Amino acid sequence: AQSVTQLDSHVSVSEGTPVLLRCNYSSSYSPSLFWYVQHPNKGLQLLLKYTSAATLVKGINGFEAEFKKSETSFHLTKPSAHMSDAAEYFCVVSDRIWSGGADGLTFGKGTHLIIQP
């Protein structure tokens, strides 16, 4: 079985400072990992994905995440926060073998990112 834990329900940073959103996962197999962003009353947008290639993954809008197997972590970072980054962020794990081919995704509960001016 797979699971994902987002360690912070809310993160508040000042504009221009670094962002760190933490995510830990568990999976019986080699997982695929994703980060999605959701602005209020909008659908989810894929930020980046890890699929067993390079462990440091670069995404859109200056975000990146590093897959650390030894720590079972996939934390999301950005060097300098922008006001437009304020949103809900979801860490997601996919274990395609476990899902039986239905691309079963397991979502974290989300982290609300607040950007202070």
Place this chain on the structure above:
Amino acid sequence: SQTIHQWPATLVQPVGSPLSLECTVEGTSNPNLYWYRQAAGRGLQLLFYSVGIGQISSEVPQNLSASRPQDRQFILSSKKLLLSDSGFYLCACTGGLSEQYFGPGTRLTVT
């Protein structure tokens, strides 16, 4: 790349009334399709998924149902809405490497 359309964007319905939410997908064929519900302050809950026309799997027992009459059309229905059905409903389809792409969502308020 895939484009997912959902309608309506918002809906206010009384308790006991029927429901029909529609999702259509462009830019891909034979996708896996999903319905999720996002209740206020909560994460996403997978409701249904479909791997092909007429093939529906339910993840959570409830008074909702889903149908897939065409390859790129996915419909979420209910005969009688409950207050607890209120939420944000998202349709998604599978991308190339098991990621999913989401539609803009439908905000349902049951009064």
